[in-house]
Amino acid sequence: MGEMDFERKALVKAVDAALQEVEQAMVEIRVATPGGRFHVRWDEGGSATALGQLPFFAEFLDVSGLFARWRDGCPMAYTSPNAPEVVDVLGTWLLSILDGQRRYAHVTGLRGDEVAPQILGMKKIISDESLRRALAHLAPNQPKLCSDKERAARTAQLARSTAWMDTALSDSTREALRTPWILDADTSVKLLYGHQAGAEIGYNPTKPGRPSHTLHTYWIGNLRLVLDVEVQGGKAHAAKHSLPRLRELLEGLAPEERPVLVRGDIGFGNERVMAEMEAIGQSYLFKLKQTPGVKRLIERLWRQGDWQGVGQGFEAVEGELRLAGWSAARRVVVLRQPVKSSLVAQASRKSRQPELQFLDPSETTKVWEYAVLVTNADYSLEAMDQLYRDRADCENGFDELKNQWGWGGYTTQDLERCNLSARAVALIYNWWSWYVRLAHPKARLEAITSRPLLLAGVARLTQHAGQSRLLLTLSHAAGDQIKAMIANIRKGLDHVRATAPQLPKAARWPALVRYIVDKIIAVRPKMPRQTALAPPGLAAAMG
16 A cells, blocks of 8 residues: 555656646746747747758758768778767768858757758767767777777778768769869968867968968869868978879879869979879979079060960960979960059168158059969960969868868867868868759859858748658748749759669769759850860869
């Protein structure tokens, strides 16, 4: 009898607690605002997501098979039964990057979302600590004190993860290499604020003296697609640190996939880089530092008077140069542009007081700005001028990836995970770039514009009779434009399904890219005669 009373009391206590929770949930909070009084109630049992348009991007990944191949090829193999599944790790990683997060700790902001995991076929969004540990499993560091067996196992795992990301990045860009394209090699600084491996004080124009990492990036010119990226120490900003991976990428491509040109700034205009490009038969276009030998060349060509206009206010002349330390004479192109605005020079007198001298060019005096290019390609002077000025588009890509994606963050104490995260961000960035061009073929949109248009929205999930329904609410003012862009996406995916129903998903991706490129070319205005590349190729069409 006593045991029954105890059980009855426990049951009554549990029921009271449940009722109390329900009553608290039903209680409305009265909030006084400038717009009047509102009654707010917590919706404890609701299922909603702030990534309301995620289903359309998930459909894009499903039809193309990109996410499935990335998931299936992942070399992560946990043995513990309590460990998260691969799809949960990669799905959490994908959602965090896609949401524009920059820190692993920001993953906590997604953990209350029960709709987004279902859309990607996940069971749950894992914690930031679980994500860090999973990436440490994929890209283990090399501690100084470990056995030879453990070191070999870590090296083998890192090699598998590297090959996995190589394949995924190649899948995201391979179809862009079927037509003439240009490879842009460049570096950027990633600022650090902790004690990370590779955090060194090197070239840092933004915050001198601040430790940093260096992002060595290999772009598909004008497309702003990332062919590959690697993270190195802060002092490894010279071109010699990019050269091994650059050559490996070039030699790993089939002859028909090789770039027609490799472009780089003054860091790449040196004998070592040019000699290696020539050794593998690769055309290049680099900028030269204005050393004394280069300045003598400018003076010599100035007297010849063979300058010709190449557009945009530039004049050009070509010659041949062999500097000390060069193995051969090479073709150089000198570009000049008159400086139209007033110039200010600073001069210091013996009193150490700085003075300003205003230089106003008159009609009889011209001040010129020079740039000297070195190349082994045979394009015209007009084409050379345009080709090198197009290289500046790399800076726009760096700005977008560092400030709107995750290249400025996802930092851990070991360099291996930083490198893996940078490549994952580049991969998701490539996927999203293709998706946005399918939605908006007229022009590319950066993430600061495309995310509110094609990702944001409130979606509420309801399930009835075995069907899952999403009620999507858009808060963006351009609601009609968003619906038209989603219609473009659905039309492209339906086209691929209809024309290639028997093909596996791996074969659908090339067909989908060809569809996107055709739409881009169809909406672009007729271009004037191409002077740089013939035929113009995909880069000219999408640039």
